[in-house]
Amino acid sequence: MELPTTHSASLIFVDGPTLERVAEFPSLVEALRQAHTRRMHCDESMHLSRTQPDGTRNAFNLLPAWQEDEVLGAKLVTYFPGNLDKGLPSAQGIFALFNAATGTPSAIIDGTALTLWKTAADSALGSSLLSRPDSRCLLVVGAGGLSFHAVAAHLAIRPALERVLIWNRSPTRATALRDRLLHTDLGQGRTIHIVSDLEKATAEADIITCLTMSETPLIQGAWVKNGTHVDLIGGWTPQMREVDGPLIARARVFGNERNRILECGDLLAPLRAGDITAEHILGDLFDLCTGLPGRNTTQDITVYKNAGGGHLDLFTARYILARMTLA
Incomplete structure (x- = not known):
């Protein structure tokens, strides 16, 4: 899909339900692939936080990005973990999109919905470049707010997947995710099971997607069979880890952006321990989308670290604006 580079006569507002209506994963994944065919400078984010009386930390983050002479923008997002007890999302925000040639605002987009679609599509793009096309079994580790979109994105780019296994510490959330999947087209012709x-389950999976905030590795390298693709969405801080060092050492390792993935515990911990060197990280999406080989053989284990970034929000916002002009 060709993305717009000129500004509109009026500012477009895109709320969450509208974004959910106009977006679809195959075209979003393709838009992200096209956007990664030209490397860009990924700007630093700004993070503010305040400690609460109960010891938790509320955070406010600004994630800017700028595609020269095309578009620029920033996501303003809050992370208030106590919101879960109030029935509210822990992460909320907006994205402001501007025309880079004139500085004219183009769109204000619901940042919560944009983050769900961006994050899931980022991992799906990584899977499309690294997982086996004949993958049959998807294991979802974690059943939080992003899990439904992550499953939908993986199924969109690997339609041969016929089994979905769901593992979560809370059976209630696992059941809610299973039921939601079964009540959509995603559940048609597939078996969807909760596993304990x-x-x-790890030994059976062809693709594993992890979406947790665990600080202790959940997936052990010894459990993972040859040929598996492991997608790591959670674990975005140096303290968080979803897989152990032996898995990282066994795998061909990639991520969405080289500098950002080095800030995440799943790669930082084995680097500090000497289990791997920086050269073990073979490339990022910009490399993969411009021809770097991902999987050499069907027996390779591949790991993709999804560390986010403002550039991905910008790419997704461009896509949403394009879809709005077509609607």
């Missing part, structure tokens, strides 16, 4: 034995 993570080791057994």
Whole structure:
């Protein structure tokens, strides 16, 4: 899809339900792939936080990005973990999109919905470049707010997936995710099961997507069979880890942007421990989308670290604006 580079006569507002209506994963993944065919400078984010009386930390983040002479923008997002007890999302925000040639505002987009679609599509693009096309079994580790979109994105780019296994510490959330999937087209012609034995489920999976805030590795390298693709969405801080060092050492490792993934515990911990060197990280999406080989053989284990970034929000916002002009 060709993305717009000129500004509109009026500012477009896109709320969450509208974004959900106009977006679809195959075209978003393709838009992200096209956007990664030209490397860009990924700007630093700004993070503010305040400690609450209960010891938790509320955060306010600004994630800017600028595609020269095309578009620029920033996501303003809050992270208030106590919101979960109030029935509210822990992460909320907006994205402001501007025309880079004139500085004219183009769109204000619901940042919560944009983050769900951006994050899931980022991992799906990584999977499209690294997982086996004949993958049949998807294991979802974590059943939080992003899990439904992550499953939908993986199924969109790997339609041969016929089994979905769901593991979560809370059975209630796992059940809610299973029921939601079964009540959509995603559940048609597929088996969707909740699992309690993570080791057994890991051994069966062809693709594993992890969406947790665990600080202790959940997936052990010894459990993962040859040929598996492992997608790591959670674990975005140096303290968080979803997989152990032996898995990282066994795998061909990639991520969405080289500098950002080095800030995440799943790669930082084995680097500090000496289990791997920086050269073990073979490339990022910009490399993969411009021809770097991902999987060499069907027996390779591949790991993709999804560390986010304002550039991905910008790419997704461009896509949403393009879809709005077509609607």
